[in-house]
Amino acid sequence: xxxxxxxxxxxxxxxxxxxxxxxxxxxxxxxxxxxxxxxxxxxxxxxxxxxxxxxxxxxxxxxxxxxxxxxxxxxxxxxxxxxxxxxxxxxxxxxxxxxxxxxxxxxxxxxxxxxxxxxxxxxxxxxxxxxxxxxxxxxxxxxxxxxxxxxxxxxxxxxxxxxxxxxxxxxxxxxxxxxxxxxxxxxxxxxxxxxxxxxxxxxxxxxxxxxxxxxxxxxxxxxxxxxxxxxxxxxxxxxxxxxxxxxxxxxxxxxxxxxxxxxxxxxxxxxxxxxxxxxxxxxxx
Amino acid sequence: xxxxxxxxxxxxxxxxxxxxxxxxxxxxxxxxxxxxxxxxxxxxxxxxxxxxxxxxxxxxxxxxxxxxxxxxxxxxxxxxxxxxxxxxxxxxxxxxxxxxxxxxxxxxxxxxxxxxxxxxxxxxxxxxxxxxxxxxxxxxxxxxxxxxxxxxxxxxxxxxxxxxxxxxxxxxxxxxxxxxxxxxxxxxxxxxxxxxxxxxxxxxxxxxxxxxxxxxxxxxxxxxxxxxxxxxxxxxxxx
Amino acid sequence: xxxxxxxxxxxxxxxxxxxxxxxxxxxxxxxxxxxxxxxxxxxxxxxxxxxxxxxxxxxxxxxxxxxxxxxxxxxxxxxxxxxxxxxxxxxxxxxxxxxxxxxxxxxxxxxxxxxxxxxxxxxxxxxxxxxxxxxxxxxxxxxxxxxxxxxxxxxxxxxxxxxxxxxxxxxxxxxxxxxxxxxxxxxxxxxxxxxxxxxxxxxxxxxxxxxxxxxxxxxxxxxxxxxxxxxxxxxxxxxxxxxxxxxxxxxxxxxxxxxxxxxxxxxxxxxxxxxxxxxxxxxxxxxxxxxxxxxxxxxxxxxxxxxxx
Numbered sequence: 001x002x003x004x005x006x007x008x009x010x011x012x013x014x015x016x017x018x019x020x021x022x023x024x025x026x027x028x029x030x031x032x033x034x035x036x037x038x039x040x041x042x043x044x045x046x047x048x049x050x051x052x053x054x055x056x057x058x059x060x061x062x063x064x065x066x067x068x069x070x071x072x073x074x075x076x077x078x079x080x081x082x083x084x085x086x087x088x089x090x091x092x093x094x095x096x097x098x099x100x101x102x103x104x105x106x107x108x109x110x111x112x113x114x115x116x117x118x119x120x121x122x123x124x125x126x127x128x129x130x131x132x133x134x135x136x137x138x139x140x141x142x143x144x145x146x147x148x149x150x151x152x153x154x155x156x157x158x159x160x161x162x163x164x165x166x167x168x169x170x171x172x173x174x175x176x177x178x179x180x181x182x183x184x185x186x187x188x189x190x191x192x193x194x195x196x197x198x199x200x201x202x203x204x205x206x207x208x209x210x211x212x213x214x215x216x217x218x219x220x221x222x223x224x225x226x227x228x229x230x231x232x233x234x235x236x237x238x239x240x241x242x243x244x245x246x247x248x249x250x251x252x253x254x255x256x257x258x259x260x261x262x263x264x265x266x267x268x269x270x271x272x273x274x275x276x277x278x279x280x281x282x283x284x285x
Numbered sequence: 286x287x288x289x290x291x292x293x294x295x296x297x298x299x300x301x302x303x304x305x306x307x308x309x310x311x312x313x314x315x316x317x318x319x320x321x322x323x324x325x326x327x328x329x330x331x332x333x334x335x336x337x338x339x340x341x342x343x344x345x346x347x348x349x350x351x352x353x354x355x356x357x358x359x360x361x362x363x364x365x366x367x368x369x370x371x372x373x374x375x376x377x378x379x380x381x382x383x384x385x386x387x388x389x390x391x392x393x394x395x396x397x398x399x400x401x402x403x404x405x406x407x408x409x410x411x412x413x414x415x416x417x418x419x420x421x422x423x424x425x426x427x428x429x430x431x432x433x434x435x436x437x438x439x440x441x442x443x444x445x446x447x448x449x450x451x452x453x454x455x456x457x458x459x460x461x462x463x464x465x466x467x468x469x470x471x472x473x474x475x476x477x478x479x480x481x482x483x484x485x486x487x488x489x490x491x492x493x494x495x496x497x498x499x500x501x502x503x504x505x506x507x508x509x510x511x512x513x514x515x516x517x518x519x520x521x522x523x524x
Numbered sequence: 525x526x527x528x529x530x531x532x533x534x535x536x537x538x539x540x541x542x543x544x545x546x547x548x549x550x551x552x553x554x555x556x557x558x559x560x561x562x563x564x565x566x567x568x569x570x571x572x573x574x575x576x577x578x579x580x581x582x583x584x585x586x587x588x589x590x591x592x593x594x595x596x597x598x599x600x601x602x603x604x605x606x607x608x609x610x611x612x613x614x615x616x617x618x619x620x621x622x623x624x625x626x627x628x629x630x631x632x633x634x635x636x637x638x639x640x641x642x643x644x645x646x647x648x649x650x651x652x653x654x655x656x657x658x659x660x661x662x663x664x665x666x667x668x669x670x671x672x673x674x675x676x677x678x679x680x681x682x683x684x685x686x687x688x689x690x691x692x693x694x695x696x697x698x699x700x701x702x703x704x705x706x707x708x709x710x711x712x713x714x715x716x717x718x719x720x721x722x723x724x725x726x727x728x729x730x731x732x733x734x735x736x737x738x739x740x741x742x743x744x745x746x747x748x749x750x751x752x753x754x755x756x757x758x759x760x761x762x763x764x765x766x767x768x769x770x771x772x773x774x775x776x777x778x779x780x781x782x783x784x785x786x787x788x789x790x791x792x793x794x795x796x797x798x799x800x801x802x803x804x805x806x807x808x809x810x811x812x813x814x815x816x817x818x819x820x821x822x823x824x825x826x827x828x829x830x831x832x833x
Binding site: 333334335354355356359360364365367371372373374375376377379380381383384385387388389390391393398402405411414415433434436437 | 697700701703704706707708710711712713714715716717718719772829830831832
Binding site for chain 1: 570574576578621622623625626627628629630632633634636637638640641644645648706756760763767771795796797799800802803804805806807810811814
């Protein structure tokens, strides 16, 4: 019983890392540009498909495709920002929501035409199967690496924002757009970079999800919902809050799953609403 | 009528109100000056209910209003303008005033319409009544901002740089509009302005704010002459 | 005056369809009328109160399952439609408190989560048929032709009531408040508008109307499944119709519903490409023609707002 609980919590924390990995791009884009990208989950799913195509096409392991995929994702983010998001953000409150929702519908159905609606998964090779044991606890290397990856990405973003000149420009822009313009910060490239980073992290998360679970063209919706819940539960605009939010969701899902797996996802959604009622500004604020 | 009792508000490490106390009497006209970042606009936020203070109490007409939201405070008689005008875009000038008249002043139906029409005339916006607010220039946006605040029939009017960015004759006109409204309704005014010239002729009392504290409070010429006030303006002559 | 006469004549002509054009015309028109009602109600939220919900399918489902529970207790399904609307509205009241703490994109996703909660709850509930869904009992007493005609009148009534109701709301004080809240909630609050209350009314009224449409769809298809009635596709189409027709107008959603209906008939054979096109058009309209087709080309038949003249 106790062992089951411990396993559940540890697995939940690891799962939470994955949620945080998806969520950090969403959190970043909202924190800096006030953009809630409804297509964030679909972009992550795109990453998984891209990895699938490249890995099978080139006959290489999935991990090898990442140096190719991430720059593509960054470029796609920059392009989306310059072509769509930038205009949408100028068009009032509703426009960004509607434009990114439209983008989400387009991505999902383009994926259906290109890859059919069948569920797929990425082949992680030996790593996917490998595990190790601590006492009575058996852990998958893949999940541990995923969690460490999430912490590394969040840590890097944190350092980038706090310790670099580029980060100072981003924070200044996020605090006060007009003043940032006045002191000579060119907002457009800053926003484009942030969008590029956000999409790159989403795609990285998408590849990781593809290694641990099956995905289909419609998986982006639920992915977005989980990422969004992690952001809101943790506290809007706080990167470490997002990690905490992801972990809280992951642990809830695993523990409820121990009791009855059918209620696991429902429990996560209900938890999200409970936080919204009790602590509307999130746990870390 | 308005009392601030030891109000404190911080944003991170920046203190915009530092145990600040202030009382304004009915009908009084108070000017507020101070360097950028002194907490002038935040002070308005705390009075109008857009900002919640970290500590302290706001009282209006003798009752505590700290826990009331901006909407309730407006209905009690606190009207405000924003430094950067925030007209309701997608609505006409008349509709902008009607919202304020119906909701803020509680004048429903015909009463609301006639209040809005009267304010239109007073602020010289009658010609533009049916124009969508997003198609107004800066001068008219500033006027609309003032007109909408007046349409809530305030007892206390908070003016946040309504003269900023306007030419001299435009400033004079605006000052006259405010003077007329005060003469008729006897409303109290707190007026933040960088164009100190617009203030000195109108207000009976001037406050100087710096780093969330009041460092000067009295007759305008006395406050502007005080060394502490001259110092925060870094040697520049506020006049 | 001519407008009132024209509207009345149109309504009477449409009401006579079961006697004139007969069942062939009824079926597509029932679909069209539910689209008109859905678009109009979504516009009440997004176009007037500034609330873009991606979770209105929650209330479609609640309306449908409320009707199931009522009909299973022996109530005539047609009489159950207004009760289902009441149930949906009643559910919306407590729900509105947490979701209205959010705005913009956060509100949109939170309402979507809400629909997921209801979907999962129904899936896990054996009394509601779980994943497989339920059939509507209690319509056995109706001749098929009569049943379809009555369904048709209900659909027409719901569409007409939605359009008329939203118009009456929008042209009065409520519309004024809602438009101010949509435009700038902070400035609206400091002009004395009770922002939360205005949004709550819009949310609950839209939920209630959407619940009625959910019940109607159930009566029409006689079967309901959580996977489809709680599908986010409904929100996609509501958004599309409102955007393309003209957000914030009364005629826009009606025009949008007609266009969407036409596209559906013409292009649904193309499957996903059709949805890709919908997405692309939604983006293009938002960015380049934010007032929609009616806002661009049409003149208001149902004027809203106040003029000095």
